Amino acid sequence: MSKPPFQVDNSEASRVTRAWVLHPDIKSDPDRRPAEHGLAEAVALARALPELEVLGGEIVPLKTVRAGMLFGTGKIDEIHDALEEREIELVLVDGPVSPVQQRNLEKAWGVKLLDRTGLILEIFSDRAATREGVLQVEMAALSYQRTRLVRAWTHLERQRGGLGFVGGPGETQIEADRRAIDEQLVRLRRQLDKVVKTRALHRAARAKVPYPIVALVGYTNAGKSTLFNRLTGADVMAKDMLFATLDPTMRRVQLPDGPEVILSDTVGFISELPTELVAAFRATLEEVLAADVICHVRDISHPETEAQAQDVREIMASLGVREDRPSFEVWNKLDLLEPEARDAMQARADRDERVFAISALTGAGTEALLAAITAELQGVKHEHHLHLDFAEGRKRAWLFDHELVEAERQTDSGFDLTVRWTAQQEAQFERL
Structure with missing residues (x-):
């Protein structure tokens, strides 16, 4: 398996990170759901990562989204004081956060910040077990990472299965190398192509x-x-x-x-x-x-x-x-x-x-x-292989009359047939 692109420093991986969840309740969003349910789901998402100590969260009412900071100045100051009081290290925002907003909020609050997409990617990376699952999530994470020049992923080391968004050094260094990311994406796509071909063979085998x-x-x-x-x-x-x-x-x-x-x-x-x-x-x-x-x-x-x-x-x-x-x-x-x-x-x-x-x-x-x-x-067709002796011509004729034969091969003792039929048709055949 290729070396994972995001890694957490060994000394940091085992340390629990104190986290707080913010659910922006945007009044102008026509598709907004009840804020309390949204916050509950976001907190549950955060608690799906064992290395996070989620102390809680809050709903932040918003009339409109501020382009550069997401929240208004007064609310940013208010949240800063609350985070400082609770000694929060990571803020999880339940929604999209642009790279500019992320950089500005991290600077204003003195913490690391992760949006909903980053959190879900982190969970998926932590849980992926199959070769294909790992490759797919790494590619998704790289595509997400490419737009955010606030991580130094090339310098991080990982012990657990996550992506390194939650912990590890280098978060304040702007050293993300787009060329390195693009090269890694090309390598992952090649590996994934091989896995996809293998899966196609397995799927064809399952179809039989x-x-x-x-x-x-x-x-x-x-x-x-x-x-x-x-x-x-x-x-x-x-x-x-x-x-x-x-x-x-x-x-x-x-x-x-x-x-x-x-x-x-x-x-x-x-x-x-x-x-x-x-x-x-x-x-x-x-x-x-x-x-x-x-x-x-x-x-x-x-x-x-x-x-x-x-x-x-x-x-x-x-x-x-x-x-x-x-x-x-x-x-x-x-x-x-x-x-x-x-x-x-x-x-x-x-x-x-x-x-x-x-x-x-x-x-x-x-x-x-x-x-x-x-x-x-009962109405779903499935494939079946059977052998008929030469003396079982009536059964063979019944199969052909009902257009159930997919393939046939004559042997020294009779016929090997591949049929596709429903459970009901199979039962009818067995009663012949």
Whole structure:
């Protein structure tokens, strides 16, 4: 694996950084959400990095954004005093911060500053486990870094998996070398091209496996990995933490009274996804694009569940997932609702055959979901290899009459056939 481009000094990597979160509540933004929910998500994002001690955060009301400083002079002074009192070392701004704004705010407050994109990139780098995931995140980070001439990334050393935004020396040195970054980007693209070709071969091999694919998608921390573990018996990292899962995980599952399937757990989505990471998402979501059934897992107990669901739909559409793809909505975390709200939610779900209210933690409702997936897959074709003796001409004729034969090879004892059929057609054939 190539040497990572961002590195943290060994003496700094183990030290916890005191952090504070600011959520700018911009009144002129037509798409603004309730500020308290935005701040809560930003704090949860920050706490996803173990080396940060997040002391809290605050909402900063803004009529308009100041081009050079983001905030007004009075507010900057007020925040400075609060940061100094709490001995804050890192400020996380929940939103975009331009390089000029970042430089000015760091100078005014005497701290390091990271915006939402930088924080998400840091988390992704910390969590990426596969070769492709690491390469994609490093490329995204370099593209982001290239616009910010306030880091000395060529001089940093890294011990952990992060990008070096959070800790390490050199933050006050303006030594970022665009040529070095561009050269590194070229090297990473070459490496990634090789990985992409390898993945294409793996995908082609998977296409020959006679198992339909069921993909779990949803907003980060919706409970996908908990559901995945319950259905597969696997031990995928499942915590009450944003981006607990980054790299996709796949397992074979035998559905009750149904076919075997490949169940895929994917990275969680999030609002205002950094554009630098769209390519990384696309790479890890190819199983979703090829899935026979998609299960959109939602945290139904979250106050922003509707907005989160819309974010997921928009990102899925941008990635090229067709709306007509067979799918179910899985309303998870039913166990976190009060009894009255839980009953009302269950009643709403019962009125829609494509919606299932469940608790992945307790298992409630999962049997009905699996039954619906089984029924849906009865119409999904899968590939199968079989051998017919010369005496089984009736069966062979039936296969050709129904146009199910993909390939055929005659042997000394009969015919080797590759067929593509539905579970129902397979059952009909077995009754011949």
